Amino acid sequence: MKRTNIVVGNWKMNLTIAESLELASAVIAELGSGFSGCEAGIAPTCPALYETGKLLASGPLFLAAQNCHYENDGAFTGEVSARMILGAGCSHVIIGHSERRQLFGETDEIVNRKVSKALKEGLKVILCVGETLEERESGITGDVVTRQVKAGLAGIAGIGDLVIAYEPVWAIGTGKTATSEQAQEVHALIRKTVSDLYGAEAGDGLRIQYGGSVKPSNAAELFAMPDIDGGLIGGASLNASDFAAIVKAAC
Numbered sequence: 373m374k375r376t377n378i379v380v381g382n383w384k385m386n387l388t389i390a391e392s393l394e395l396a397s398a399v400i401a402e403l404g405s406g407f408s409g410c411e412a413g414i415a416p417t418c419p420a421l422y423e424t425g426k427l428l429a430s431g432p433l434f435l436a437a438q439n440c441h442y443e444n445d446g447a448f449t450g451e452v453s454a455r456m457i458l459g460a461g462c463s464h465v466i467i468g469h470s471e472r473r474q475l476f477g478e479t480d481e482i483v484n485r486k487v488s489k490a491l492k493e494g495l496k497v498i499l500c501v502g503e504t505l506e507e508r509e510s511g512i513t514g515d516v517v518t519r520q521v522k523a524g525l526a527g528i529a530g531i532g533d534l535v536i537a538y539e540p541v542w543a544i545g546t547g548k549t550a551t552s553e554q555a556q557e558v559h560a561l562i563r564k565t566v567s568d569l570y571g572a573e574a575g576d577g578l579r580i581q582y583g584g585s586v587k588p589s590n591a592a593e594l595f596a597m598p599d600i601d602g603g604l605i606g607g608a609s610l611n612a613s614d615f616a617a618i619v620k621a622a623c
């Protein structure tokens with residue numbers, strides 16, 4: 373099945389509002405007359421979402437948030453809900469990034485509640501999974517990723533608006549990219565897991581991004597693998613021409 377590649381720039385905790393607007397404008401300029409045959413978006417920090425969203429309104433990039441809470445509102449100091457980011461102009465949200473899991477204690481159960489809430493509110497979800505170096509070296513990559521996928525999707529009736537991002541933790545921000553074969557093997561396993569849960573058609577249609585030190589120099593090779601449908605880009609998304617080159621490699 374032909375799936376449309378999807379590329380997202382995760383800006384993480386970088387850039388003020390003014391800097392975000394500057395980078396978003398530079399990316400749009402680098403993309404020139406736009407692109408066709410793939411989808412691409414950027415995920416600025418929360419304070420920059422609304423203004424950046426206004427800049428993106430005329431296309432071609434969509435706006436994503438990096439996280440959201442699983443309740444609509446309430447006494448959750450420092451948190452932002454799905455309907456708030458939706459109101460700020462987001463169409464997509466990244467959930468369960470390994471930095472959220474490792475640094476902010478997000479468990480599989482919390483990730484699942486967030487996925488469920490975000491989908492219910494009408495957001496498109498990018499669910500992140502991936503093993504640590506220790507887990508890979510212990511030979512349990514498949515078990516870890518399968519557990520994260522199953523737990524993340526527990527109780528979710530349909531996955532039409534969902535993308536999964538496979539991000540081996542050892543490849544994030546380290547300059548160490550998984551080889552395209554290593555990534556392909558895990559992507560195929562994720563697809564099989566989703567097919568087992570939701571049926572072959574849903575599995576075939578699911579888009580699975582790769583993330584972890586994607587650069588203009590390795591993007592095309594990764595995206596050429598049969599089960600890799602684009603990328604979730606960290607460091608390289610902070611450089612307009614690098615990010616635009618990665619988007620073009622996916623189109």
Ligand SMILES: O=C[C@H](O)COP(=O)(O)O
Pocket residue numbers: 382469539543544545546547583584585586604605606607608
């Ligand atoms: O969300 C993006 C990933 O964490 C990848 O980050 P990176 O491209 O800097 O390795």
